[in-house]
Amino acid sequence: MLVKTFGSAVVGVDAITITVEVNADRGFKFFMVGLPDNAVKESQHRIESALKNVGLKMPGKKLVINMAPADIRKEGSAYDLTIAIGILAASGQMNEEKISDYVIMGELSLDGSLQPIKGALPIAIQAKKEGFKGFILPRGNAKEAAVVDGLDVYGVDNIKEVIDFFNDEKSLEKIEIDTRKEFYKNLNNVDFDFEDVKGQENIKRALEIAAAGGHNVILIGPPGAGKTMLAKRLPTILPPLSLQEALETTKIHSVGGKLSKETSLISVRPFRSPHHTISDVALVGGGGFPQPGEISLAHNGVLFLDELPEFQRTVLEVLRQPLEDRSITISRAKFTVDYPASFMMVASMNPCPCGYYNHPEKDCVCSPGVVQKYLNKISGPLLDRIDLHVEVTPVSFNELTNKSVGESSNDIRERVIESRKIQEVRFSENKGVHCNAQVSSRTLKEICQIDQEGRDLLKKAMDKLGLSARAYDRILKVARTIADLEKTENIQTAHLAEAIQYRSLDREGWAG
Numbered sequence: 001m002l003v004k005t006f007g008s009a010v011v012g013v014d015a016i017t018i019t020v021e022v023n024a025d026r027g028f029k030f031f032m033v034g035l036p037d038n039a040v041k042e043s044q045h046r047i048e049s050a051l052k053n054v055g056l057k058m059p060g061k062k063l064v065i066n067m068a069p070a071d072i073r074k075e076g077s078a079y080d081l082t083i084a085i086g087i088l089a090a091s092g093q094m095n096e097e098k099i100s101d102y103v104i105m106g107e108l109s110l111d112g113s114l115q116p117i118k119g120a121l122p123i124a125i126q127a128k129k130e131g132f133k134g135f136i137l138p139r140g141n142a143k144e145a146a147v148v149d150g151l152d153v154y155g156v157d158n159i160k161e162v163i164d165f166f167n168d169e170k171s172l173e174k175i176e177i178d179t180r181k182e183f184y185k186n187l188n189n190v191d192f193d194f195e196d197v198k199g200q201e202n203i204k205r206a207l208e209i210a211a212a213g214g215h216n217v218i219l220i221g222p223p224g225a226g227k228t229m230l231a232k233r234l235p236t237i238l239p240p241l242s243l244q245e246a247l248e249t250t251k252i253h254s255v256g257g258k259l260s261k262e263t264s265l266i267s268v269r270p271f272r273s274p275h276h277t278i279s280d281v282a283l284v285g286g287g288g289f290p291q292p293g294e295i296s297l298a299h300n301g302v303l304f305l306d307e308l309p310e311f312q313r314t315v316l317e318v319l320r321q322p323l324e325d326r327s328i329t330i331s332r333a334k335f336t337v338d339y340p341a342s343f344m345m346v347a348s349m350n351p352c353p354c355g356y357y358n359h360p361e362k363d364c365v366c367s368p369g370v371v372q373k374y375l376n377k378i379s380g381p382l383l384d385r386i387d388l389h390v391e392v393t394p395v396s397f398n399e400l401t402n403k404s405v406g407e408s409s410n411d412i413r414e415r416v417i418e419s420r421k422i423q424e425v426r427f428s429e430n431k432g433v434h435c436n437a438q439v440s441s442r443t444l445k446e447i448c449q450i451d452q453e454g455r456d457l458l459k460k461a462m463d464k465l466g467l468s469a470r471a472y473d474r475i476l477k478v479a480r481t482i483a484d485l486e487k488t489e490n491i492q493t494a495h496l497a498e499a500i501q502y503r504s505l506d507r508e509g510w511a512g
């Protein structure tokens with residue numbers, strides 16, 4: 001007897017429906033075809049034990065299992081439940097009438113219970129697209145799958161529940177999520193706030209500009225000056241995620257297996273802070289069984305690289321292309337996977353190995369040339385993609401003990417949102433461009449018209465401060481954002497002057 005059940009394979013951040021054909025015939029062998037990996041092949045032993053422990057048994061027949069399409073590699077243990085239900089139906093141990101209406105996925109334990117899977121959200125989206133009535137999966141993944149409207153999602157704990165459901169002996173509880181309610185519930189739920197920061201008004205201003213224009217930023221300062229503390233508060237002033245952005249972000253985290261059981265939809269911008277010992281594959285994604293890397297997990301959020309010069313040079317260099325294209329393509333001999341990677345990069349670093357170069361009170365003990373050698377760990381092409389270079393100075397005792405409360409993140413965020421609205425209108429006809437940091441050089445000339453006084457200031461800055469030619473475009477982009485924050489149509493000289501001061505590392509002689 002031939003029975004078809006349906007599962008799904010995740011490729012990149014999208015899913016492809018897999019048809020599992022189970023044929024039971026005379027004989028005693030077990031064959032599995034359709035390009036399964038070892039984890040899928042091992043399902044025979046898990047299924048056999050699970051069925052025995054729920055009072056059923058593997059049929060004493062020749063079983064041929066085909067997983068189509070055969071040119072896509074089937075990986076992982078999530079097909080256990082799909083195959084097990086097919087075997088039971090093909091051997092006449094359960095009713096097969098309703099099986100073709102559902103996508104069925106889950107990893108079986110030896111006692112018949114189900115373990116969570118990865119990629120439940122993209123699988124649910126694809127199931128709805130292809131007209132399936134419902135999706136049966138482990139209870140631990142039910143909330144993220146239930147975000148998809150128009151699809152019946154059933155979370156189960158044991159294979160016996162699924163069998164009883166198809167035999168019409170028991171009903172399953174349908175998981176329902178109010179997507180918009182879930183989205184708005186945690187939209188403004190943040191753990192940090194800029195009102196807790198004492199002093200550092202110039203750094204707050206720089207981060208506000210970075211958030212308003214989507215600019216990458218690097219913070220340079222001595223240990224304990226507050227670089228990490230300030231960076232962690234940046235997501236609190238970014239515009240809230242739209243519902244579409246929330247779904248995109250949740251899909252990536254679902255594929256990476258990063259969602260908790262209680263999470264249905266990510267509604268707060270992600271903040272990823274990998275350790276400096278990370279490998280290039282872990283940062284950009286890939287591996288034998290491709291997974292999204294940190295830059296994709298930071299999609300629509302912030303990627304914070306603390307102690308930037310301590311990262312391996314090869315790791316930092318792989319960031320160049322994603323920072324420009326806002327996506328990463330993982331190419332292998334037999335497949336190519338695309339992951340989105342539109343993130344703001346925030347980096348921090350000490351100015352020298354000892355940490356006290358240019359410190360107002362402590363002396364630097366580094367030998368001559370060491371400071372420049374330390375800074376040279378960051379390549380020019382990577383530095384070229386960072387718009388704001390901000391020097392962070394230590395907070396004085398008087399500022400630290402001041403009891404006054406600073407401006408809150410909500411107040412700063414309101415100004416950022418107003419600035420982003422201006423940019424959305426400006427770039428409405430430019431596909432894929434949403435903020436000033438994303439514009440091309442051609443568009444930059446159109447939106448950044450400056451008068452003669454502004455040109456004279458730029459020329460003087462480049463000559464006297466030794467600014468590099470690559471700083472020119474960055475200064476214009478930042479100046480455009482400053483003008484947007486002040487709701488000014490044209491870039492003024494004061495905007496250019498402020499933008500110029502955010503190019504510390506471009507100055508000749510900055511590091512001695």
